[in-house]
Amino acid sequence: MGKLIINEWVKLFRRAGTMVLVGIVILMVLGIGAFLKYEEIQNPPQENQNWKQDLTVQIEGDRAALEETGQNNANLKMFYERQIAINEYQIEHDLAPETNYNVWSFISENMGAIGFIGVFTIIIAAGMVSSEFSWGTIKLLLIRPMNRSKILLSKYITVVLFGVMMLTILYVVSAVVGLALFGLPEESLPHLAFVNGEVVERSLFLNLIGEYFLSSIDVLMLATMAFMISAVFRNSSLAIGLSLFLMFMGSSITMLLAARYEWAKYILFANTNLAVYFDGVPPVEGMTLTFSIVMLFLYFVLFQLLAFFVFSKRDVAA
Amino acid sequence: MTSVLTLKNVKKTIKRKTIINGLSFSVLEGEVFGFLGPNGAGKTTTIRMIVGLMEISEGDIVICGKSIKDDFTGAIRHIGAIVENPEMYKFLTGYQNLMQYARMHNGISKGKIAEVVELVGLTDRIHEKVKTYSLGMHQRLGLAQCLLHDPKLLILDEPTNGLDPAGIREIRDHLRMLTRERGMSVIVSSHLLSEMELMCDRIAIIQNGELIDVQTVNEFIDGETALFSFETGLINKPEVTWLKSEWDATITESGFTVETAREKIPGLIKKLTAKGVDLYGVKTIAKTLEDRFLEVTSK
Ligand SMILES: Nc1ncnc2c1ncn2[C@@H]1O[C@H](COP(=O)(O)OP(=O)(O)O)[C@@H](O)[C@H]1O
Ligand SMILES: [Mg+2]
Numbered sequence: 001m002g003k004l005i006i007n008e009w010v011k012l013f014r015r016a017g018t019m020v021l022v023g024i025v026i027l028m029v030l031g032i033g034a035f036l037k038y039e040e041i042q043n044p045p046q047e048n049q050n051w052k053q054d055l056t057v058q059i060e061g062d063r064a065a066l067e068e069t070g071q072n073n074a075n076l077k078m079f080y081e082r083q084i085a086i087n088e089y090q091i092e093h094d095l096a097p098e099t100n101y102n103v104w105s106f107i108s109e110n111m112g113a114i115g116f117i118g119v120f121t122i123i124i125a126a127g128m129v130s131s132e133f134s135w136g137t138i139k140l141l142l143i144r145p146m147n148r149s150k151i152l153l154s155k156y157i158t159v160v161l162f163g164v165m166m167l168t169i170l171y172v173v174s175a176v177v178g179l180a181l182f183g184l185p186e187e188s189l190p191h192l193a194f195v196n197g198e199v200v201e202r203s204l205f206l207n208l209i210g211e212y213f214l215s216s217i218d219v220l221m222l223a224t225m226a227f228m229i230s231a232v233f234r235n236s237s238l239a240i241g242l243s244l245f246l247m248f249m250g251s252s253i254t255m256l257l258a259a260r261y262e263w264a265k266y267i268l269f270a271n272t273n274l275a276v277y278f279d280g281v282p283p284v285e286g287m288t289l290t291f292s293i294v295m296l297f298l299y300f301v302l303f304q305l306l307a308f309f310v311f312s313k314r315d316v317a318a
Numbered sequence: 319m320t321s322v323l324t325l326k327n328v329k330k331t332i333k334r335k336t337i338i339n340g341l342s343f344s345v346l347e348g349e350v351f352g353f354l355g356p357n358g359a360g361k362t363t364t365i366r367m368i369v370g371l372m373e374i375s376e377g378d379i380v381i382c383g384k385s386i387k388d389d390f391t392g393a394i395r396h397i398g399a400i401v402e403n404p405e406m407y408k409f410l411t412g413y414q415n416l417m418q419y420a421r422m423h424n425g426i427s428k429g430k431i432a433e434v435v436e437l438v439g440l441t442d443r444i445h446e447k448v449k450t451y452s453l454g455m456h457q458r459l460g461l462a463q464c465l466l467h468d469p470k471l472l473i474l475d476e477p478t479n480g481l482d483p484a485g486i487r488e489i490r491d492h493l494r495m496l497t498r499e500r501g502m503s504v505i506v507s508s509h510l511l512s513e514m515e516l517m518c519d520r521i522a523i524i525q526n527g528e529l530i531d532v533q534t535v536n537e538f539i540d541g542e543t544a545l546f547s548f549e550t551g552l553i554n555k556p557e558v559t560w561l562k563s564e565w566d567a568t569i570t571e572s573g574f575t576v577e578t579a580r581e582k583i584p585g586l587i588k589k590l591t592a593k594g595v596d597l598y599g600v601k602t603i604a605k606t607l608e609d610r611f612l613e614v615t616s617k
Contacts, residue, residue: 003421006421007421010410010414011410011418014407014409014410014414015409016409136402136403136405137407139371139401139402140405140419140463142370142371143370143397144394144419144422145392145395145423315332315372315373316366317366317371
């Protein structure tokens with residue numbers, strides 16, 4: 001198994017395209033860092049002396065909005081409640097909002113790039129099986145004393161390793177660039193999370209790792225889906241197209257449906273953002289972490305079974 | 319002699335269309351077995367079933383005692399194959415390609431890879447990217463890939479397709495060496511009889527997914543006649559008459575042909591020389607095979 005994964009890894013990284021993807025992630029972090037630093041030098045942020053008053057005004061506004069719209073929309077209700085609670089907590093405990101960038105806020109800023117990593121991992125996953133067919137190399141690959149399921153598994157593991165590697169590169173490069181450009185925060189502020197109607201303090205460092213992990217579940221599920229489509233239909237364009245469409249539209253469509261129908265909670269994308277259970281509100285009221293994990297697990301098993309069953313059985317006539 | 323590969327009434331149906339209809343034959347240890355048939359006869363489909371790329375609809379295929387259906391890994395480890403073209407990873411070097419396959423078998427040493435590369439004559443170019451290779455080099459790398467794990471049975475699907483005469487000659491020499499020196503069995507498929515005659519010990523003719531005949535090439539059984547072609551200089555009238563009446567010969571542009579038993583040939587040559595006919599060459603024509611093949615392919 002180890003040797004099969006080495007094979008896949010060699011095939012992946014001997015292609016120029018893969019190295020370009022890695023390069024893009026690194027350049028992107030450098031670019032964002034340079035841009036934010038430039039902005040900070042151009043318009044140095046002012047220390048806001050009246051932050052408590054400003055927050056109070058915001059709380060008033062949120063209260064009004066909660067009265068008005070929040071009552072008939074569970075989602076908005078939770079959103080306003082969360083905002084109000086966190087702001088009140090900040091006033092109460094004298095936690096002034098951070099105005100300057102520091103390494104943590106920079107890493108957090110770069111979490112937006114996980115979307116790109118998602119796109120890249122989907123592209124890799126989609127080509128994993130279908131390229132062997134289009135190159136014709138599948139014929140030499142499958143006539144070895146290895147079961148097809150082992151070969152497919154090694155390919156899947158390689159996709160997951162690729163995703164993990166990209167996330168690690170993003171986190172580490174962000175940390176290095178963030179430290180170099182913005183340094184550590186002056187006083188170590190906690191991260192405020194809203195869990196079960198209460199505000200709790202968390203370590204920023206651990207919270208960021210946790211958020212990276214939770215954001216990557218989305219990537220993992222979409223990459224698994226792209227991999228499945230690639231193994232079943234042997235067509236990478238279809239796998240990339242469908243997966244990217246769902247990646248960008250999936251959650252919006254799910255949110256629209258979730259506002260009206262309760263069954264929307266069974267849709268994959270209603271469950272991929274587990275962060276809502278640690279700090280936020282779920283798309284459909286009454287959804288729990290356990291429910292989402294079970295749903296994710298079921299989708300995962302479904303994708304894998306489809307991929308393995310079809311790949312192991314189908315005739316190779318390429 | 320033991321058989322390395324046995325097909326037992328193998329059938330293949332794709333979308334209710336029967337493509338292979340009950341093939342049965344065996345390939346013996348150390349022989350070159352030809353698989354001859356016009357395009358679309360089902361050669362590649364049969365080979366795909368032997369190597370497990372396609373499922374067998376009916377029947378069974380046994381390789382070194384292991385059924386490809388029940389014990390895929392046990393059966394396939396004895397096979398080295400090229401199905402249609404040997405497609406390689408173009409963005410890797412020849413050596414990196416071989417490493418891919420070496421990692422999938424147990425116990426292939428660096429020395430073994432070097433030996434195989436030397437054998438197919440790619441030593442100079444093995445560390446270059448495959449996209450720079452010519453068709454002949456692709457074919458040689460394909461052959462190297464088959465030989466890494468010392469298979470008992472080598473399967474080459476139309477190995478001479480697109481090669482120039484020198485390349486074809488090279489493939490033939492490799493096959494002879496592998497069977498004679500290493501005791502490997504080889505299956506080669508082709509749609510060209512002339513090629514097959516030169517490299518095979520036995521030839522199976524298939525058409526429309528059915529076995530028409532299995533013929534032994536250049537086999538002389540005492541008392542059985544074969545067709546011999548004589549290349550001679552000018553033959554004078556009396557000799558022509560003598561040949562026609564005594565030997566039932568057919569005069570051709572370059573000499574004549576006779577159908578006779580093998581052991582009569584030395585005597586005929588002596589008499590021809592005595593009569594002053596210049597003799598340049600004698601060769602056998604596998605008449606029955608050619609006839610059968612033409613019969614099949616001209617339809
Ligand atoms: N995947 C497939 N689906 C349907 N028909 C096929 C398929 N593969 C091969 N055939 C048909 O089977 C026949 C035999 O093809 P093939 O084995 O490639 O012949 P050969 O190698 O002898 O030229 C052809 O008529 C071809 O059209
Ligand atoms: Mg063919």
